[in-house]
Amino acid sequence: MKETQFDRSLLISNYAYFIIQQNFQRFVDLEEAAFKDQDIEPLHQMRVGMRRLRTSIQVFDNAITLPKGVNNSSIGKIARVLGETRDLDVLKQDLITRYQPLLQKSEQAKFEQVINHLHQKRGQSFLKLKKTLKGDRYQNLKQSIQDWLTQPTYTTMGNLPVLEVLPDLLLPLICKLFLHSGWLVGTRMQTGKVSLIPIENSDELHQQLRKFSHFLHDLRKQIKGVRYQTEFFADFYADSYRERVAEFKQIQEILGTLQDHVVLRHFLEKTLKADVSRVLPSIDQAMQEESSIFWQSWQPLQAHYLSLEFRQSLRSLLTETMS
Secondary structure, three states, X not given: OHHHOOOOOOEHHHHHHHHHHHHHHHXXXXXXXXXXXXXXXXXXXXXXXXXXXXXXXXXXXXXEOOOOOOOHHHHHHHHHHHHHHHHHHHHHHHHHHHHHHHOOHHHHHHHHHHHHHHHHHHHHHHHHHXXXXXXXXXXXXXXXXXXXXXXXXXXXXXXXXXXXXXXXXXXXXXXXXXXXXXXHOOEEEEOOEEEEOOOOOHHHHHHHHHHHHHHHHHHHXXXXXXXXXXXXXXXXXOHHHHHHHHHHHXXXXXXXXXXXXXXXXXHHXXXXXXXXXXXOXXXXXHHHHHHHHHHHHHHHHHHHHHOHHHHHHHHHHOOOOOO
């Protein structure tokens, strides 16, 4: 879409069509490779494509008229099935590449028990995935989207130029992000002023994670949506905008590592029916060390987004489309 980036007459309807078609085609093209299951990447990219499609439908909701069966819920149900298998792939990858080399001999038997259970769960999950992708719900969803792409329909709002309404599309998203409670995890507040808990206070920070990790998980999901939505419009802004988009991705990845720990610990303890620190102390120790590293990576970005000056600059940036 580079050739249209300076065309002030480009309508929301035209750009919505382009984005929806692009992301629909992205996951449809990966179906065959995902079914073969010879590599975990096609499944991952297919899931990303579905998430981006869902985001695009949310973004352009006021400009497009979609068939009844194409909505956030119908796409989300399919994406969650893909996500179950993908999450198990990530677990396996982390366990084998990151944690297995750290094990003591006495931990090997328990670790093998975990891996065997993981293989079983993954096999069941993949069978469910194949059944879903061959089933009526997914096939009807695809056909409905294809029908719309063949004969798209739009609202009156779709006749507005993209450049005129971009700030109105993006500013509410960013303002909502700024107000997320996740930014305040690991902070202290006194007389209306927020300060970060020092890295040296590791016990206090670990306690914050134990109590409030769900806020950070939700922040990650919101950041992911912000990243996808802002990526859609990168061609309409200068390089400073793209730097912010890259930063959203960085935040998503840092928070993703933290969520991987939560999922891994839950899986290990559910499988072994015991505290990880007791049965797999090497893995427990490694995860604690990685939690400390998390704060070192996270706090500079956290301080950035808690800064009034930065927040004002980002809001201002969104009003400065390329002409």
